[in-house]
Protein backbone atom coordinates (compact mmCIF):
# COMPACT_ATOMS: atom_id res chain seq x y z
CA UNK A 1 0.00 0.00 0.00
CA UNK A 2 2.92 2.29 0.51
CA UNK A 3 5.53 2.30 -2.21
CA UNK A 4 8.19 3.93 -0.05
CA UNK A 5 7.54 3.15 3.57
CA UNK A 6 11.03 4.00 4.85
CA UNK A 7 11.70 7.69 4.58
CA UNK A 8 13.97 10.33 5.99
CA UNK A 9 11.89 13.00 7.59
CA UNK A 10 13.34 16.23 6.30
CA UNK A 11 11.55 18.45 6.81
CA UNK A 12 9.12 16.58 8.99
CA UNK A 13 5.93 18.27 7.96
CA UNK A 14 6.53 17.66 4.30
CA UNK A 15 6.48 13.88 4.30
CA UNK A 16 3.55 12.93 6.44
CA UNK A 17 1.75 11.34 3.58
CA UNK A 18 0.31 8.57 5.76
CA UNK A 19 -1.41 6.37 3.29
CA UNK A 20 -4.56 5.74 5.24
CA UNK A 21 -7.43 4.15 3.58
CA UNK A 22 -10.09 6.55 4.58
CA UNK A 23 -12.88 4.17 5.22
CA UNK A 24 -16.46 4.89 4.59
CA UNK A 25 -17.30 3.85 8.08
CA UNK A 26 -20.78 2.64 7.41
CA UNK A 27 -21.26 -0.76 8.89
CA UNK A 28 -23.83 -2.02 6.48
CA UNK A 29 -22.57 -5.56 5.92
CA UNK A 30 -25.10 -8.28 6.56
CA UNK A 31 -25.12 -11.91 7.57
CA UNK A 32 -21.89 -13.80 7.54
CA UNK A 33 -20.83 -17.06 9.11
CA UNK A 34 -18.47 -17.44 11.98
CA UNK A 35 -15.72 -19.46 10.45
CA UNK A 36 -13.82 -21.69 12.75
CA UNK A 37 -10.51 -20.01 12.24
CA UNK A 38 -9.79 -21.17 8.71
CA UNK A 39 -8.94 -17.62 7.81
CA UNK A 40 -10.83 -17.06 4.58
CA UNK A 41 -14.16 -15.72 5.76
CA UNK A 42 -14.93 -13.39 8.62
CA UNK A 43 -18.02 -12.66 10.64
CA UNK A 44 -20.10 -9.82 9.30
CA UNK A 45 -22.15 -7.34 11.19
CA UNK A 46 -25.87 -7.71 10.85
CA UNK A 47 -27.54 -4.52 9.66
CA UNK A 48 -29.38 -4.37 12.94
CA UNK A 49 -26.36 -5.17 15.09
CA UNK A 50 -25.45 -2.78 17.82
CA UNK A 51 -22.15 -0.92 17.64
CA UNK A 52 -19.23 -3.33 17.45
CA UNK A 53 -16.78 -3.43 20.33
CA UNK A 54 -13.12 -3.47 19.38
CA UNK A 55 -10.40 -4.34 21.89
CA UNK A 56 -6.93 -2.90 21.43
CA UNK A 57 -4.54 -5.15 23.35
CA UNK A 58 -1.03 -3.81 23.78
CA UNK A 59 2.08 -4.67 25.73
CA UNK A 60 3.67 -2.64 28.54
CA UNK A 61 1.57 0.36 29.51
CA UNK A 62 4.73 1.73 31.14
CA UNK A 63 6.26 2.18 27.68
CA UNK A 64 5.50 5.59 26.18
CA UNK A 65 5.30 3.98 22.76
CA UNK A 66 2.10 2.25 23.84
CA UNK A 67 0.72 5.37 25.52
CA UNK A 68 1.04 7.05 22.11
CA UNK A 69 -0.59 4.08 20.45
CA UNK A 70 -3.50 4.17 22.92
CA UNK A 71 -3.90 7.92 22.41
CA UNK A 72 -4.14 7.52 18.64
CA UNK A 73 -6.79 4.84 19.06
CA UNK A 74 -8.74 6.93 21.58
CA UNK A 75 -8.77 9.93 19.27
CA UNK A 76 -9.97 7.83 16.38
CA UNK A 77 -12.78 6.32 18.43
CA UNK A 78 -13.83 9.76 19.69
CA UNK A 79 -14.15 10.85 16.08
CA UNK A 80 -16.21 7.76 15.21
CA UNK A 81 -18.10 7.26 18.44
CA UNK A 82 -21.28 6.36 16.57
CA UNK A 83 -19.44 3.63 14.66
CA UNK A 84 -17.71 1.53 17.32
CA UNK A 85 -16.79 1.22 20.99
CA UNK A 86 -13.21 0.77 22.06
CA UNK A 87 -11.65 -1.19 24.92
CA UNK A 88 -7.97 -0.47 25.53
CA UNK A 89 -5.75 -2.67 27.62
CA UNK A 90 -2.14 -3.71 28.08
CA UNK A 91 0.27 -5.33 30.47
CA UNK A 92 2.29 -3.99 33.39
CA UNK A 93 5.68 -4.66 31.87
CA UNK A 94 7.20 -5.99 28.66
CA UNK A 95 7.63 -9.57 29.92
CA UNK A 96 4.11 -10.14 31.21
CA UNK A 97 3.21 -12.68 28.58
CA UNK A 98 0.68 -14.64 30.61
CA UNK A 99 -1.23 -11.44 31.41
CA UNK A 100 -1.56 -10.69 27.72
CA UNK A 101 -2.86 -14.22 27.05
CA UNK A 102 -5.33 -13.70 29.91
CA UNK A 103 -6.44 -10.40 28.36
CA UNK A 104 -7.27 -12.16 25.08
CA UNK A 105 -9.32 -14.73 27.00
CA UNK A 106 -11.10 -11.97 28.91
CA UNK A 107 -12.02 -10.29 25.64
CA UNK A 108 -13.34 -13.60 24.28
CA UNK A 109 -15.42 -14.04 27.45
CA UNK A 110 -16.76 -10.49 27.07
CA UNK A 111 -17.76 -11.28 23.48
CA UNK A 112 -16.00 -8.38 21.78
CA UNK A 113 -16.35 -8.22 18.00
CA UNK A 114 -12.70 -7.65 17.16
CA UNK A 115 -9.29 -7.78 18.79
CA UNK A 116 -6.43 -5.64 17.51
CA UNK A 117 -3.30 -6.98 19.15
CA UNK A 118 0.40 -6.21 19.38
CA UNK A 119 1.69 -9.55 20.66
CA UNK A 120 4.27 -9.73 23.45
CA UNK A 121 5.63 -12.91 21.85
CA UNK A 122 5.35 -13.87 18.20
CA UNK A 123 4.73 -17.58 18.80
CA UNK A 124 3.17 -17.85 22.24
CA UNK A 125 0.20 -15.59 21.43
CA UNK A 126 -0.95 -17.57 18.39
CA UNK A 127 -3.04 -20.08 20.38
CA UNK A 128 -4.91 -17.28 22.16
CA UNK A 129 -5.57 -15.60 18.80
CA UNK A 130 -6.87 -18.89 17.46
CA UNK A 131 -9.24 -19.19 20.40
CA UNK A 132 -10.55 -15.72 19.55
CA UNK A 133 -10.98 -16.63 15.89
CA UNK A 134 -12.74 -19.87 16.87
CA UNK A 135 -15.14 -17.73 18.90
CA UNK A 136 -15.94 -15.74 15.74
CA UNK A 137 -13.91 -12.70 16.71
CA UNK A 138 -12.04 -10.72 14.05
CA UNK A 139 -8.34 -10.58 14.91
CA UNK A 140 -5.88 -8.04 13.49
CA UNK A 141 -2.18 -8.28 14.33
CA UNK A 142 -0.36 -4.94 14.57
CA UNK A 143 3.21 -3.79 15.30
CA UNK A 144 4.92 -7.10 16.11
CA UNK A 145 4.15 -9.85 13.62
CA UNK A 146 2.93 -13.27 14.69
CA UNK A 147 5.03 -16.18 13.48
CA UNK A 148 3.92 -17.32 10.01
CA UNK A 149 4.85 -20.95 10.62
CA UNK A 150 2.96 -21.22 13.92
CA UNK A 151 -0.07 -19.52 12.32
CA UNK A 152 0.07 -22.06 9.49
CA UNK A 153 0.49 -24.96 11.94
CA UNK A 154 -2.62 -23.79 13.78
CA UNK A 155 -4.48 -23.28 10.52
CA UNK A 156 -5.29 -19.59 10.88
CA UNK A 157 -4.52 -16.45 8.95
CA UNK A 158 -4.27 -13.16 10.81
CA UNK A 159 -3.62 -9.99 8.79
CA UNK A 160 -0.62 -7.96 9.90
CA UNK A 161 -0.28 -4.17 9.94
CA UNK A 162 3.11 -2.74 10.84
CA UNK A 163 6.49 -1.55 9.65
CA UNK A 164 9.40 -3.29 8.00
CA UNK A 165 11.53 -3.25 11.14
CA UNK A 166 14.65 -4.55 9.46
CA UNK A 167 14.66 -1.82 6.84
CA UNK A 168 13.68 0.88 9.36
CA UNK A 169 16.47 0.01 11.77
CA UNK A 170 18.96 -0.35 8.95
CA UNK A 171 18.33 3.29 8.11
CA UNK A 172 19.18 4.28 11.71
CA UNK A 173 22.29 2.06 11.61
CA UNK A 174 23.44 3.57 8.32
CA UNK A 175 23.07 7.07 9.73
CA UNK A 176 25.22 6.04 12.70
CA UNK A 177 27.77 4.27 10.49
CA UNK A 178 28.65 7.57 8.82
CA UNK A 179 30.28 8.53 12.14
CA UNK A 180 32.18 5.26 12.52
CA UNK A 181 35.28 3.82 10.88
CA UNK A 182 35.68 0.28 9.55
CA UNK A 183 36.84 -1.94 12.38
CA UNK A 184 35.22 0.17 15.13
CA UNK A 185 33.64 -1.97 17.86
CA UNK A 186 30.01 -1.42 18.89
CA UNK A 187 27.56 -3.09 21.28
CA UNK A 188 23.90 -3.90 20.76
CA UNK A 189 20.94 -4.05 23.15
CA UNK A 190 18.21 -6.27 21.75
CA UNK A 191 14.52 -6.50 22.55
CA UNK A 192 12.80 -9.68 23.69
CA UNK A 193 14.27 -12.37 21.46
CA UNK A 194 11.00 -14.21 20.86
CA UNK A 195 9.49 -11.19 19.13
CA UNK A 196 9.69 -11.01 15.35
CA UNK A 197 10.23 -7.26 15.34
CA UNK A 198 13.04 -7.67 17.89
CA UNK A 199 14.71 -10.22 15.63
CA UNK A 200 14.24 -8.01 12.58
CA UNK A 201 15.76 -5.01 14.32
CA UNK A 202 18.82 -7.03 15.30
CA UNK A 203 19.19 -8.09 11.67
CA UNK A 204 18.75 -4.52 10.44
CA UNK A 205 21.52 -3.23 12.70
CA UNK A 206 23.70 -6.15 11.64
CA UNK A 207 23.09 -5.33 7.96
CA UNK A 208 24.14 -1.70 8.46
CA UNK A 209 27.23 -2.51 10.54
CA UNK A 210 28.34 -5.24 8.16
CA UNK A 211 28.22 -3.01 5.13
CA UNK A 212 30.21 -0.34 7.02
CA UNK A 213 32.79 -2.89 8.21
CA UNK A 214 31.93 -2.14 11.85
CA UNK A 215 32.19 -4.98 14.41
CA UNK A 216 29.40 -5.81 16.85
CA UNK A 217 31.51 -7.16 19.69
CA UNK A 218 28.68 -7.73 22.17
CA UNK A 219 24.93 -8.15 21.78
CA UNK A 220 22.54 -8.93 24.61
CA UNK A 221 18.84 -8.73 25.27
CA UNK A 222 17.65 -6.03 27.65
CA UNK A 223 14.01 -7.16 27.19
CA UNK A 224 12.87 -3.81 25.72
CA UNK A 225 13.25 -2.23 29.22
CA UNK A 226 15.23 0.71 30.56
CA UNK A 227 16.58 -0.75 33.79
CA UNK A 228 18.08 -3.97 32.36
CA UNK A 229 19.44 -1.87 29.48
CA UNK A 230 21.18 0.40 31.97
CA UNK A 231 22.75 -2.54 33.78
CA UNK A 232 23.84 -4.33 30.61
CA UNK A 233 25.19 -1.19 28.94
CA UNK A 234 27.21 -0.34 32.05
CA UNK A 235 28.71 -3.84 32.05
CA UNK A 236 29.45 -3.65 28.31
CA UNK A 237 31.24 -0.33 28.69
CA UNK A 238 33.27 -1.77 31.57
CA UNK A 239 34.20 -4.90 29.68
CA UNK A 240 34.82 -3.27 26.29
CA UNK A 241 35.96 0.29 26.99
CA UNK A 242 36.79 0.70 23.30
CA UNK A 243 33.08 0.54 22.32
CA UNK A 244 32.16 3.44 20.01
CA UNK A 245 28.39 3.07 19.93
CA UNK A 246 25.43 1.35 21.56
CA UNK A 247 22.76 0.20 19.11
CA UNK A 248 19.46 -0.01 20.98
CA UNK A 249 16.44 -1.76 19.49
CA UNK A 250 14.01 0.64 21.20
CA UNK A 251 14.14 4.04 22.90
CA UNK A 252 13.54 2.84 26.44
CA UNK A 253 16.70 0.76 26.16
CA UNK A 254 18.49 3.74 24.57
CA UNK A 255 17.57 5.81 27.64
CA UNK A 256 18.97 3.08 29.91
CA UNK A 257 22.14 3.03 27.81
CA UNK A 258 22.37 6.83 27.96
CA UNK A 259 22.28 6.75 31.76
CA UNK A 260 25.14 4.22 31.70
CA UNK A 261 27.17 6.35 29.27
CA UNK A 262 26.57 9.41 31.46
CA UNK A 263 27.60 7.51 34.60
CA UNK A 264 30.80 6.46 32.83
CA UNK A 265 31.45 10.11 31.88
CA UNK A 266 31.55 9.18 28.19
CA UNK A 267 28.80 11.30 26.62
CA UNK A 268 30.13 12.49 23.27
CA UNK A 269 32.44 9.49 22.92
CA UNK A 270 29.88 6.70 22.69
CA UNK A 271 27.10 7.21 20.16
CA UNK A 272 23.62 5.93 21.04
CA UNK A 273 20.77 5.15 18.67
CA UNK A 274 17.26 3.88 19.38
CA UNK A 275 13.86 3.23 17.82
CA UNK A 276 10.36 4.66 18.60
CA UNK A 277 10.84 8.45 18.84
CA UNK A 278 9.40 8.84 22.35
CA UNK A 279 9.47 12.32 23.92
CA UNK A 280 12.45 11.71 26.23
CA UNK A 281 14.59 10.52 23.35
CA UNK A 282 13.73 13.62 21.33
CA UNK A 283 15.20 15.82 24.06
CA UNK A 284 18.32 13.66 24.15
CA UNK A 285 18.67 13.89 20.37
CA UNK A 286 18.25 17.65 20.49
CA UNK A 287 20.98 17.99 23.15
CA UNK A 288 23.26 15.65 21.22
CA UNK A 289 23.51 12.85 23.78
CA UNK A 290 21.59 10.44 21.50
CA UNK A 291 22.27 10.42 17.76
CA UNK A 292 19.10 9.14 16.11
CA UNK A 293 15.96 7.07 16.39
CA UNK A 294 13.10 6.00 14.13
CA UNK A 295 9.45 6.96 14.25
CA UNK A 296 7.13 4.12 13.35
CA UNK A 297 3.99 6.13 14.19
CA UNK A 298 2.48 3.80 16.78
CA UNK A 299 -0.65 5.94 17.03
CA UNK A 300 -1.35 5.46 13.35
CA UNK A 301 -0.54 1.75 13.38
CA UNK A 302 -3.31 1.27 15.96
CA UNK A 303 -5.76 3.35 13.95
CA UNK A 304 -5.02 1.48 10.79
CA UNK A 305 -5.47 -1.83 12.65
CA UNK A 306 -8.86 -0.64 13.92
CA UNK A 307 -9.93 0.51 10.48
CA UNK A 308 -8.96 -2.84 9.05
CA UNK A 309 -10.94 -4.61 11.79
CA UNK A 310 -13.99 -2.49 10.88
CA UNK A 311 -13.61 -3.41 7.23
CA UNK A 312 -13.40 -7.08 8.15
CA UNK A 313 -16.50 -6.74 10.32
CA UNK A 314 -18.25 -5.48 7.20
CA UNK A 315 -17.22 -8.70 5.52
CA UNK A 316 -14.30 -7.46 3.45
CA UNK A 317 -11.31 -9.77 3.02
CA UNK A 318 -8.14 -8.36 4.49
CA UNK A 319 -4.82 -8.05 2.69
CA UNK A 320 -2.14 -10.44 4.02
CA UNK A 321 0.30 -7.83 5.27
CA UNK A 322 0.19 -4.04 5.27
CA UNK A 323 3.50 -2.22 5.57
CA UNK A 324 3.39 1.08 7.44
CA UNK A 325 5.94 3.94 7.30
CA UNK A 326 9.07 4.46 9.37
CA UNK A 327 10.90 7.81 9.50
CA UNK A 328 14.50 8.40 10.47
CA UNK A 329 14.65 10.99 13.27
CA UNK A 330 17.81 13.05 13.81
CA UNK A 331 18.68 16.40 15.40
CA UNK A 332 18.27 17.97 11.98
CA UNK A 333 14.84 16.51 11.33
CA UNK A 334 13.69 17.54 14.84
CA UNK A 335 14.93 21.09 14.27
CA UNK A 336 13.00 21.38 11.05
CA UNK A 337 9.74 20.36 12.75
Ligand code: ALL
Pocket residue numbers: 059060063065094118143144197224249250251252275276
Ligand atom coordinates in the same frame (compact mmCIF):
# COMPACT_ATOMS: atom_id res chain seq x y z
C1 ALL B 1 7.53 -3.19 20.04
C2 ALL B 1 7.41 -1.82 19.53
C3 ALL B 1 8.30 -0.83 20.20
C4 ALL B 1 8.42 -1.07 21.65
C5 ALL B 1 8.48 -2.52 22.02
C6 ALL B 1 8.34 -2.80 23.46
O1 ALL B 1 6.57 -4.06 19.55
O2 ALL B 1 7.48 -1.75 18.15
O3 ALL B 1 9.45 -0.48 19.54
O4 ALL B 1 9.31 -0.27 22.30
O5 ALL B 1 7.49 -3.23 21.37
O6 ALL B 1 7.36 -3.69 23.76
